[in-house]
Amino acid sequence: MCRVVDLQQAVLAKNDERARALREELTARGTVVVNLLSSPGSGKTALLEAELTLAAARGVPVAALTADLATEHDAQRLSRAGVPVKQVLTDGLCHLEADMLRGHLEGWLPDGVRLLFVENVGNLVCPATYDLGESLRVVLASVTEGEDKPLKYPTAFGLAQLVIVTKDDIADAVGFDEEEFRANVRQVNPGVEVVCTSARRDRGVGLLLERAEAVAAGAETHRPVMARTGGPGADAHVHGHTHAHAPSVTLPYGAAGASGSAPVQAHLSDVPVRSHP
Amino acid sequence: MHEMSIAVAMVEQVTEATGDVGSGTVSAVRLQLGELSGVVPDSLHFCFSLACTGTALEGSELLVDHVPGRARCLPCGAQWATGMPPQLCCPRCEGGRAELVSGRELQIVGVRWSGDEPRADARPESVPANEES
Ligand SMILES: [Zn+2]
Numbered sequence: 001m002c003r004v005v006d007l008q009q010a011v012l013a014k015n016d017e018r019a020r021a022l023r024e025e026l027t028a029r030g031t032v033v034v035n036l037l038s039s040p041g042s043g044k045t046a047l048l049e050a051e052l053t054l055a056a057a058r059g060v061p062v063a064a065l066t067a068d069l070a071t072e073h074d075a076q077r078l079s080r081a082g083v084p085v086k087q088v089l090t091d092g093l094c095h096l097e098a099d100m101l102r103g104h105l106e107g108w109l110p111d112g113v114r115l116l117f118v119e120n121v122g123n124l125v126c127p128a129t130y131d132l133g134e135s136l137r138v139v140l141a142s143v144t145e146g147e148d149k150p151l152k153y154p155t156a157f158g159l160a161q162l163v164i165v166t167k168d169d170i171a172d173a174v175g176f177d178e179e180e181f182r183a184n185v186r187q188v189n190p191g192v193e194v195v196c197t198s199a200r201r202d203r204g205v206g207l208l209l210e211r212a213e214a215v216a217a218g219a220e221t222h223r224p225v226m227a228r229t230g231g232p233g234a235d236a237h238v239h240g241h242t243h244a245h246a247p248s249v250t251l252p253y254g255a256a257g258a259s260g261s262a263p264v265q266a267h268l269s270d271v272p273v274r275s276h277p
Numbered sequence: 278m279h280e281m282s283i284a285v286a287m288v289e290q291v292t293e294a295t296g297d298v299g300s301g302t303v304s305a306v307r308l309q310l311g312e313l314s315g316v317v318p319d320s321l322h323f324c325f326s327l328a329c330t331g332t333a334l335e336g337s338e339l340l341v342d343h344v345p346g347r348a349r350c351l352p353c354g355a356q357w358a359t360g361m362p363p364q365l366c367c368p369r370c371e372g373g374r375a376e377l378v379s380g381r382e383l384q385i386v387g388v389r390w391s392g393d394e395p396r397a398d399a400r401p402e403s404v405p406a407n408e409e410s
Contacts, residue, residue, distance in 0.1 A: 003390050225348065
């Protein structure tokens with residue numbers, strides 16, 4: 001006998017659900033996660049070190065978790081900022097998932113941390129698909145990576161809520177065309193903020209911290225087109241069959257991975273004035 | 278290569294569902310795969326066959342329904358095929374307030390079992406017409 005059963009399940013439903021739960025729990029604790037995605041050598045660690053140092057100087061309680069395939073250099077560098085830093089080795093796995101992050105935070109994440117920066121595994125393909133429970137997703141690329149980077153990695157750039165260009169001090173030297181880069185970002189993610197930074201020249205340092213603090217204070221985040229699956233077809237396909245079991249699962253961005261409206265939703269209980277203007 | 282993680286998640290989900298429907302082996306899994314899902318089909322096929330090894334899905338076929346990316350501009354109503362890399366700005370009004378109609382699917386939509394009787398509480402009522410066998 002041979003039968004066909006209509007099993008409707010979003011493959012990423014479990015991760016999305018765990019990410020949503022983690023985001024809510026952390027938000028209730030007063031912590032928001034910033035998920036940082038980039039290719040290797042993007043200058044992400046240098047910028048993050050500068051941001052953490054600034055946070056420490058300003059008395060903003062921050063921590064960082066850095067996921068790496070092998071080495072421990074990133075954590076050593078970041079810990080120079082004098083904030084809690086944890087190194088996670090992924091044993092060759094190319095991305096973090098929400099329950100992995102939860103496991104790494106258990107017993108480590110200090111109380112009172114307002115911003116937790118997660119340096120995801122260094123590539124722009126695999127981490128893009130997984131919601132970690134972050135409230136802000138940031139994609140970084142250095143000027144050396146070229147203007148067409150956003151078109152080569154449309155999922156990562158398409159779901160970003162902030163795009164940071166690093167090593168801007170050598171933009172001229174490598175012939176980086178900022179306007180073309182911005183146009184390419186706009187093609188896959190219209191409306192997302194793009195900022196140019198140079199950790200070496202101390203240019204643009206502090207912006208990431210400020211954006212993250214704003215999100216922690218309840219500011220609305222950019223909602224990428226790629227994360228808006230409001231169309232009747234798309235919505236039915238991606239979310240339709242989770243409705244019956246748990247209506248709360250069906251956040252608008254759902255399986256898309258990036259958190260668009262979730263932080264807002266999570267903050268509503270903290271900001272009751274919003275519903276009583 | 279996150280396709281391996283995705284393949285493992287698919288095998289887990291189908292295996293759990295098999296427990297609900299009755300024992301037997303799975304001969305095919307049908308997946309809707311959006312153009313903008315960030316998953317490479319060839320990679321997924323390869324990883325799926327590996328992930329199935331030693332499970333009730335061993336030797337099963339992965340049937341992929343490709344779903345093209347389509348977007349719709351909310352202010353002006355234009356609809357267009359996004360292409361890849363996707364064009365997510367409105368080609369008519371150049372606005373940035375579109376939404377996806379389709380293209381992010383990563384969804385199991387059907388499973389073909391070969392084996393014994395289904396349990397009474399299974400959900401055999403909804404059989405995709407294109408998957409009769
Ligand atoms: Zn338009």
